[in-house]
Amino acid sequence: MSDTFLVTGASKGLGRSIAMSLANSGKSVIALARNSSELDTLNESLKQISSNSQIIACDLASKEDISKAVGKIIGEFKHLSGIVHNAGTISPIENMLDVSRDNWERAVNVNLIGVQDLTRSLDSIIGGESHTRVVTISSGAAKRPLHGWSSYCVSKAGLDMWTRCLAEEGESENISALAIAPGIVDTGMQKEIRQADESSFPLLQNFIEYHKNGELTNPDDVAQKLLPYVTGDLGQNGDILDVRNL
Numbered sequence: 205m206s207d208t209f210l211v212t213g214a215s216k217g218l219g220r221s222i223a224m225s226l227a228n229s230g231k232s233v234i235a236l237a238r239n240s241s242e243l244d245t246l247n248e249s250l251k252q253i254s255s256n257s258q259i260i261a262c263d264l265a266s267k268e269d270i271s272k273a274v275g276k277i278i279g280e281f282k283h284l285s286g287i288v289h290n291a292g293t294i295s296p297i298e299n300m301l302d303v304s305r306d307n308w309e310r311a312v313n314v315n316l317i318g319v320q321d322l323t324r325s326l327d328s329i330i331g332g333e334s335h336t337r338v339v340t341i342s343s344g345a346a347k348r349p350l351h352g353w354s355s356y357c358v359s360k361a362g363l364d365m366w367t368r369c370l371a372e373e374g375e376s377e378n379i380s381a382l383a384i385a386p387g388i389v390d391t392g393m394q395k396e397i398r399q400a401d402e403s404s405f406p407l408l409q410n411f412i413e414y415h416k417n418g419e420l421t422n423p424d425d426v427a428q429k430l431l432p433y434v435t436g437d438l439g440q441n442g443d444i445l446d447v448r449n450l
Contacts, residue, residue: 206256208232208281209434212264212322213291215242217391218341221427222288222434224249229431232256234277234284237291238263264291264318265310274325284330286337288434289319289363293356294393297400300354308355315359320366331377337436338374340367342383342444352405364444371442382443384433384450390420 209226213219215237223235227250235250237243239261250257258280262273277284293314296307323330323338330336345353346360363383370381388394398415402408414420429447432438439445 206230206232206254207285207435208234208256208283209286209288210234210236210277210284210326211288211290212236212262214259215240215246217393218386218389218423218426219288219290220246221423222290222430224253225424225427225431226434227253227257229435230254231285231435233258234281235259236262236264236273263314264322265313267321270318270321270325274322277326278329281329283332283334284326284336285334286339286434286436287323287326287330289323289338289340291318292341292343292360292393294353294396296355297352297397298404299352302404303355311355312359312362315356316362316366319363323370331374331379334378335436336379337434338367338370338379338381339430339434340364340381340383342367342385344385344446346385350405350407352400352407367444368442375441380436380439380441382433382439382441382445384430384439385446385448386421386426386430387446387448388414388420389423389426390415391423394420 209231211223214223214235223233227233232254243259247259260273262269293311296303340363342364343360345357346364349357367381367383397411
């Protein structure tokens, strides 16, 4: 049986491109994402390439969803060669003193706490005799504050440190971890950013110009650059990388 990789946020955008890139390279893929027609479409595409691949509907903000997904994964797979923590949310784009606790908390749950919960729950089928590579999708927002993006900046900064902690603790368990910022990619998240209220996000016009000027990168191209890092062929344990420098 081929190596198996788990990809979160896999129904569209960069996550879908990573899932398809892995499948096209001969890997089996477990694609996690919230239930949607896009997830069903991905399932059809994956099955045409890899009969061992499957989709699982899972909202990473829900510990119940994570528990159910983990139960299914552990019940069907003996080992994961890799995990790609791609799922993330930019919402809420709002002044941090105006945003509700529930909305801020949901973002941190999806972007950070769900990553920890999912990985910890899969402990029995990662590392050990066979290596597991864990890749987190980082962001430039982890390095600097952006007005209106407080929950995203904070959770992505936390995710970078989470990755470094896993790299530190996982090394003795045959687990390596690294983070990669993908740059400005043409995804649904970018569309959501362009629809933000400028009073909450003063940099709105910059992002509208990025799109207008064709400065967004194609997710399929980014996925191909990421592939050797996802599979463990490139990258050092604990690296915090930017795809634009690769």
